[in-house]
Amino acid sequence: MQLTVLSGAGISAESGVPTFRDVETGLWAKVDPYEISSSEGWQRHPERVWAWYLWRHYMMDAVEPNNGHRAVAAWQDYADVHVVTQNVDNLHERAGSTNVHHLHGSLFEFRCDACESQFEGVLPAMPEPVEEVEPPLCFCGGLIRPNVVWFGEPLPERAWQQSVAAVGNSDLVIVVGTSSIVYPAAGLPEAALANGIPVIEVNPQRTPLSDSATVSLRETAASALPGLLQRLPTLLG
Template sequence: MTVREAADLLLKARKVVVFTGAGVSAESGIPTFRDALTGLWARFDAQALATPEAFEADPALVYGWYEWRRTVVGRARPNAAHTAIAKIEAAIPGTVVVTQNVDALHEQAGSVSPIHLHGSLYAPRCSSCAEPATPPDGPGDEPADGRRLTPPACEHCGAPVRPGVVWFGEALPMDALEAAVAAAADCDLLITVGTSGVVYPAAEIPQVAARFGAPVIQVNPLPTPLDDICTVNLRGPAAEVLPELVLSLPPTAAR
């Protein structure tokens, strides 16, 4: 099916969910977990670092890696896909943005209060009492040796502060998951963008919308396990496809 057919669905919609994955931010130069690490981090497995067990075993190693990652993310800028999503949100007030990404590029592009299913690099918390810690200011500096950086102590209990992301083996934040499922169950269109459809339970979100009868538009360069539930599959980079889709919105709304 074509962008025109997808645009017709968008024009009729009043409650849209835009569900985004790593592919959206990858177009801003942010490496995904499936990309090979470079430089001094090349000898580490990203998935092995992103676990509670890794942090417990070597907090300075894991915290240092996340500070390096935050530095990379902090230097990135929203791309045309982020901007197009913000335009959809502005044009259709019932739009809810749900993201698996831990950066703040949706917010920088103009999206209001996206639901972060996997947490955020900008919301650190205590590893023991879970109290929020002071968010980092700016992109930060890469750890001097490129590897280890001692995490700050919690102001409440003195335990090490950890990154505010969901690690492998951890449950998603219940409030975010419940809000995302509720939005998907209530929407009349879901647009899934740049996600592989294999990371659960987040991958259930488009399936919830489909089960409740909403059409699903998928934007992805490659086929995914979500293909079969989608009404429209648009192949291509999000930064190219989504701006085309936004052109279908009324001129005053799509600015």
């Protein structure tokens, strides 16, 4: 059995990672989201953007995978599991998942903004958030940037193709903690349904996917995923 999990911010929020869409407590509450998540913002204030993402990188040290992440990793004992995630954290990997495709990049990878070379150097320490930090320089003279997808940038081609293949070859797709409004990722479960592949949505809130999903569970990832495989015969009939 091949199973693909499409995960979004909701599963990481259960581990204490603030979501970008939370107006009250989200990471964007006190900053202009475009300023720290666009190539234009990077060009104007690279030291500010670098400080922001470096803080987020180190912030993850205090965050642990939750029961949802651990359940997905445990499914590898019973199925060929692929994780397609819109999250830039490494909680799926830390829980033990091995086939993880990051559609929006990773906080744990860095590259040159000029020559695209991967950064292998040592990151500066950051015990607490600060407003500005000068980015490291690449050997070519370019600036080292976080390897995340900013507004207007294309998804990483390899991760996208792997994700499309994973969904297309799956016997079941489970969509967890995603708003299902950000494309092209939101098109993956739609493509699965169009090809007759059952889709289970796990989300405490209704989303645009809820009405078309094969099964839509109003539950959190940490509560629903640990026993989900055992529930499949009942859920899918």
